Amino acid sequence: MLELKHVKKSYDNVTILEDINLQIKDGEIVSILGPSGCGKTTLLNLVLGLTPADSGQIIFDGKDMTNVPMEERGFNIVFQDYALFPNLNVYKNITYGLKNKPEISTKEEVDEFIELLGLKEHLNKKIEQLSGGQKQRVALARTMVMKPKILLLDEPLSALDGVIKESIKQKIKEIARDFHLTTIIVTHDPEEALTLSDKVLIVNKGGISQYGAPQEIITAPQNNFLKEFILNQLEIKRNNIFALFQQDITRKVQAV
Amino acid sequence: MIRKEREIKVIYVLVLAIFAVFLAVPIVRLLMESFIGEAGAGIENYVNVLTGKGFMKALGNSVTVSVSSALISTLLAFFMTYSIQYTNLNKKFKTVIQTLAVLPMLLPTITYGFAIIYSFGKQGLLTKLFGTQLFEIYGFNGLMFGYVIYTLPISFMLILNTMGFIDKKFMVVSRVMGDSPVQTFWQTIIRPLLGTLAASFVQCFFLCFTDYGIPASVGGEYDVVATVLYNEMLGSIPNFNRGAVVAMMMLIPSVISIALLKYLERYNMRYNRISQIELKKNPVRDGVCAVGSSLILLSVLAIFAVIFVVPLVQEWPYQVNFTLEHVQAVLNDQSLFGVYQNSIFFFFCTALIGLLVTYGAALATARSGLNGKLKGVIDAIALVTNTIPGMVIGIAFMFIFSGTALQNTFFLIILCNVVHFFSTPYLMMRNSLSKLNSSWETTASLMGDTWIKTIVRIVTPNMTSTLLEVFSYYFVNAMVTVSAVIFIAGARTMVITTKIKELQYYTKFNEVFVLSLFILGTNLIVKGILGYVIKRKEKKEN
Known part of the structure; x- marks a missing residue:
């Protein structure tokens, strides 16, 4: 279990996050959702260990991680721009970490990740020959090979379009379920957050606006921010799509 | 920062030390010298020079x-x-x-x-x-x-x-x-x-x-x-x-x-x-x-x-038949061709050391979490080296290193050139480095890399074009400059340009032009080879 207690962070006297308290159970997918500048990426970096907290505690499985360096926490991240190494091919990217820690994954396990993420036919390709969705899957594989205790994903879907988005979503769910892996995802898209995760953490102005399962958030929004910015947006989307399908249905009915 | 970045701090300090010893101290000394006159310290020299x-x-x-x-x-x-x-x-x-x-x-x-x-x-x-x-x-x-x-x-x-x-x-x-x-x-x-x-x-x-x-x-x-x-x-x-x-x-x-x-x-x-x-x-x-x-x-x-x-005719302008005599004479004259050989080695060292210094400095400013003010110091150094004319650096070096063990060494000329031409290659490096993905170091360190390992395995392979360009910039500039080295080159540390200046004194113009041809040829070859490598690399990437 990951636990944040009274975590606070500010830059140059500007408070980014204030008194964050949070518990994430093992194997849960949690999305951090909020408008840009709300502090959600900072929160992700705090968990990762890239940014130190000003005060408060980060506890993982009963161990205080607050002052443990990033490399020793055992968490791992896929960045929004993937940060793949262009001088190495796909396979060398995926197995990069094994050069430093060969014992971490066996050859079979690596092949399993490659199989799962459908990368078999791309292994010898250069990074720039890949599409956005393929890059995302390579980055996921590279991170999974390191067997992280927590998987952090920074805007994993924002650079992808349409169908690819849905398939990557599916892969993320599969990975979390198959490996019982705690996964924390940062996103600014309510639809993404609510359809992908077990729990959604809505952050606004440096504080937690609401934390709960998608159903709870839809049925029992706790404040105006949630209603106006999150639910409203989803309703417009729903209405547009309904209207679209409605026309289609009407036309079909008329045709008959 | 939780990340300690010990290596980058060491590099930063080294870069600063180089510029303290080979830029700041000499220039301050120069300033002091300008105020020392026969009657002690004062503006006497300034008055003398300006009213002259x-x-x-x-x-x-x-x-x-x-x-x-x-x-x-x-x-x-x-x-x-x-x-x-x-x-x-x-x-x-x-x-x-x-x-x-x-x-x-x-x-x-x-x-x-x-x-x-x-x-x-x-x-x-x-x-x-x-x-x-x-x-x-x-x-x-x-x-x-x-x-x-x-x-x-x-x-x-x-x-x-x-x-x-x-x-x-x-x-x-x-x-x-x-x-x-x-x-x-x-x-x-x-x-x-x-x-x-x-x-x-x-x-x-x-x-x-x-x-x-x-x-x-x-x-x-x-x-x-x-x-x-x-x-x-x-x-x-x-x-x-x-x-x-x-x-x-x-x-x-x-x-x-x-x-x-x-x-x-x-x-x-x-x-x-x-x-x-x-x-x-x-x-x-x-x-x-x-x-x-x-x-x-x-x-x-x-x-x-x-x-x-x-240089390719018998005797300009009286006998204008083609001959390789002068070229051959230079090739056979160890005092001339030896200087050329020495110079090549020395320009190569200049380019190499220049490459290391600019790379280190640029890594500190473009790819570290160092304090903005500390980074500003390196940017300021780049600006200052751009401002100081070669002659001024040369004279400042002459004041500070005369009588020391460094006087008349190639090492001194190399550092003089590295400092003098720092600005442009440093900016080239900084620009390319800051264009590289900013999450590489974090990602790699999560994969168990040390910082040095990441620089060697990831950052450097993606910087080859810029590294080669910087190398060639230093090489060519060291080759053609005369203004700074003229004050610090000794008899044993002659480079081609100072040799040319000496030949002028003896009005040996055939030799001047033959050496110039050598410089041109060498620069063309270096630029050609490096340019070809860079082009091939870029083609391969696309």
Whole structure:
């Protein structure tokens, strides 16, 4: 279990996050959702260990991680721009970490990740020959090979379009379920957050606006921010799509 | 920071130490020397130098000739870049212009002067061709001619670079809005370029003002600040303290120039995107540009022709049959060819050490979590090295390292060049490094890499093109510079350019030109090889 207690962070006297308290159970997918500048990426970096907290505690499985360096926490991240190494091919990217820690994954396990993420036919390709969705899957594989205790994903879907988005979503769910892996995802898209995760953490102005399962958030929004910015947006989307399908249905009915 | 970045801190401290010992301390010493007179410390030297007739006259001369040259260079460079960017001339022709225009950069300025003498002098190649001497070469004319050749390539590259980033679609907009051709020309070409044109002028002025190679050969009786400085330091009656004053005085226009350049940066227009349009058909414009550019390049090349002609004939201008005798003589003369061999080794070291220093400095500023103020120090160093003329660094080195174990060592010359040429390659490195993905180090360290490992395995392989460019920048510049090394090169540490200066003293011009040919050839080979490697790499990546 990951636990944040009274975590606070500010830059140059500007408070980014204030008194964050949070518990994430093992194997849960949690999305951090909020408008840009709300502090959600900072929160992700705090968990990762890239940014130190000003005060408060980060506890993982009963161990205080607050002052443990990033490399020793055992968490791992896929960045929004993937940060793949262009001088190495796909396979060398995926197995990069094994050069430093060969014992971490066996050859079979690596092949399993490659199989799962459908990368078999791309292994010898250069990074720039890949599409956005393929890059995302390579980055996921590279991170999974390191067997992280927590998987952090920074805007994993924002650079992808349409169908690819849905398939990557599916892969993320599969990975979390198959490996019982705690996964924390940062996103600014309510639809993404609510359809992908077990729990959604809505952050606004440096504080937690609401934390709960998608159903709870839809049925029992706790404040105006949630209603106006999150639910409203989803309703417009729903209405547009309904209207679209409605026309289609009407036309079909008329045709008959 | 949870990440400690111990390595980058060590690098940072090392870089700073180098610049403290080889830049800050010498310059402070120079400043101090300028205040020490026979009657103790004071402004006595300044009063002496400034009230002396010679210096003020030289200063006036310097300003006049530098301003004229800078103006002409910028105009000519604009004309050539316009021919490349805004005409429908043949692509191959444009490539030829682009290649020839920067060719003079591969030769030391001291050679330009001798080339002018052998072209326009009484027995000059061009004088023979025209049957009469076109103008008096010693003094203002010769200087201006030399300076223009020297600064034209730099101005050309500067303007061409900005011109390539002007969105030509605005010409269409201007035309459909009913502008006259003159208005269109002004609004869509000149206006966006104003900052760069001014910058080119200032840069050329700075280069002319601080160059020593050209006045050393064709200055004649027309004294400029650089010649006064040389005479005070190494002339028949040297006076180091007065020399220090002159050096400080040379620093002032340099500082002003760089301040101006910084200021002009804000006038650079930024277009969001560059779109290519089909240029209007206009044979008159194209014809004028083709003829004009060809004439400019021909004049430059005509002067350089002598470098090839003089050393390859029996005895210019009396016996003009072809011979390799002089080349062979140089090859056989260990005092000459040995200098060449030494120099190559030494330029190679300069390029290598320069590469390491700039890479380290750029890593600290572009890829670390160091405090912004600490990073600012390195940026400031880059600015300062850009401001200080080579001659001033050379003299400062002379003051501080004379009598130490470092005097007359190649090591000293290498560091002098590394410091002197730091600015441009450092900025090249910083730009490329900051364009690389910012999450690589974090990602790699999560994969168990140490920082050094990431630099070796990930960052460096993605920097090859820039690293090679920086290497070649240092190599070529170390090869052609004379102004700084002339003060610190000893008999055992002769480099080619200082040897040329010595040969001039003995009027051995065949050897001067043979060595110049060697310099040109070596630079062409180095640039050629590195350019080829970079191109191949880029092709492979696409």
